[in-house]
Amino acid sequence: MTDISLLAKQAADAAKKISLLSTDQKNKALAKMADALSEHRAEILKVNAEEVARASDNGLDSAMVDRLTLDESRVMDMVNGIREIIELEDPVGMSRSLGTPPSGIDVKKVRVPLGVICMIYEARPNVTADASALCFKSGNAVILRGGKEALDTSLAIANVLQNALESEGLPKAAVTVIPDPDRGLMMDLIQQDQLIDLVIPRGGEGLIHFVTENSKIPVIQHFKGVCHLYVDNEADLGMAYNLLENGKTQRTGVCNALECLLVHSEVADEFLPKVAQMAADKGVKINACKNSIKYFDNATELKDDEFGEEYLSLEIAVRVVDDFDHAIAHIDQFGSKHTEVICTKNQEKADLFQRSVDASVVMANASSRFSDGGQLGLGAEIGIATTKLHAYGPMGLESLTTEKFVVTGHGEVRN
Numbered sequence: 001m002t003d004i005s006l007l008a009k010q011a012a013d014a015a016k017k018i019s020l021l022s023t024d025q026k027n028k029a030l031a032k033m034a035d036a037l038s039e040h041r042a043e044i045l046k047v048n049a050e051e052v053a054r055a056s057d058n059g060l061d062s063a064m065v066d067r068l069t070l071d072e073s074r075v076m077d078m079v080n081g082i083r084e085i086i087e088l089e090d091p092v093g094m095s096r097s098l099g100t101p102p103s104g105i106d107v108k109k110v111r112v113p114l115g116v117i118c119m120i121y122e123a124r125p126n127v128t129a130d131a132s133a134l135c136f137k138s139g140n141a142v143i144l145r146g147g148k149e150a151l152d153t154s155l156a157i158a159n160v161l162q163n164a165l166e167s168e169g170l171p172k173a174a175v176t177v178i179p180d181p182d183r184g185l186m187m188d189l190i191q192q193d194q195l196i197d198l199v200i201p202r203g204g205e206g207l208i209h210f211v212t213e214n215s216k217i218p219v220i221q222h223f224k225g226v227c228h229l230y231v232d233n234e235a236d237l238g239m240a241y242n243l244l245e246n247g248k249t250q251r252t253g254v255c256n257a258l259e260c261l262l263v264h265s266e267v268a269d270e271f272l273p274k275v276a277q278m279a280a281d282k283g284v285k286i287n288a289c290k291n292s293i294k295y296f297d298n299a300t301e302l303k304d305d306e307f308g309e310e311y312l313s314l315e316i317a318v319r320v321v322d323d324f325d326h327a328i329a330h331i332d333q334f335g336s337k338h339t340e341v342i343c344t345k346n347q348e349k350a351d352l353f354q355r356s357v358d359a360s361v362v363m364a365n366a367s368s369r370f371s372d373g374g375q376l377g378l379g380a381e382i383g384i385a386t387t388k389l390h391a392y393g394p395m396g397l398e399s400l401t402t403e404k405f406v407v408t409g410h411g412e413v414r415n
Helices: 004-018 023-039 041-057 062-068 072-087 126-137 148-167 183-189 205-214 237-249 265-282 324-334 347-356
Strands: 095-099 106-113 116-121 141-145 175-177 198-202 227-231 258-264 285-288 315-321 339-343 361-364 383-385 393-395 401-408
Touching: 004 116, 004 141, 004 175, 004 183, 023 041, 023 072, 023 126, 023 148, 041 062, 041 072, 041 148, 062 148, 072 126, 116 126, 116 183, 126 141, 126 148, 126 175, 141 183, 148 175, 198 205, 227 237, 227 324, 237 258, 237 265, 237 339, 258 265, 258 324, 265 285, 265 315, 315 324, 324 347, 339 347, 347 361
Parallel strands: 116 141, 116 198, 141 175, 227 258, 227 339, 258 315, 285 315, 339 361
Antiparallel strands: 095 106, 106 401, 383 393
């Protein structure tokens, strides 16, 4: 049986060695990892094809099969993703001076790796490569516990990455995949608070609740993405239409897709018939409040307490609000602290919305689909935090580090 404590200890030992590497050493190893993935992609695709066939035979739903499936393009996306991470600025070692207090000591804060990151995820084998590269670049070791459907593919990817690390004289335990899908082992894993520093679950709300409720280790939480677009009475309605169409229909099964449209009562008569036409053209199911249902054919009426659903499909809630304050109150009640958007030509309202709304990403006149690490300039992301400790929003390299105080004295003693 897999010894979780031993694997965690080996990862912790590897993390100490990786934390001392220079940026050049890390980038050289990452280049080897990218080249190795490209070189061995046929072997990875063969393993994945067998796994996909089993999943289909076992009745796995089509959305999960799609996430599980790799092809030449998706493998090369992993390769290119690692190469992009090489180009990102290394946060480890960045410092900021806090000055010299009256005692005469020099005080600064320096960015350091967190240590060992545990990733728990479902049928997404690409996470194995993405998380490994991000954790390595930020000086951390990673323990990966993927879903049973993608286990063989994840192991194949990890084996390639581990061999690349060993070719550079680095410990392969820096990238560890739990080789057994037994749920009991996941329980053991999230109890290793002396060896693992952070748990990042990526998957459905049920998985994240399970990890949060059972872990002894701090958990990055992101339960769901209930993202709103508020169309103000001073909005450019053409722009609002484009933001709605892109946010709802460009890709539906992602956490930054729109799930609720709020429309100021003064523009409802002009804007909602256009929404109804778009919904009919795109096949979007409408769940409407009592004041907006008249604009739609075949809509389902929602009571005032029935909002807040994450549909992840061609389905959206619609509500007419009395004014700006009503929109804010609705988001406060039903938002998930993921991404919120206002469409308005009034800059003061845009600024007030961005200050008032409690969400990790707050946008004015831009699609919710930009709420993504790559789109926001992080280069890549390892997850999204909708709690505020220690990260908030898409997490890139810097979020995989913390700061420690570094003090230099000249023999000073405290009086």
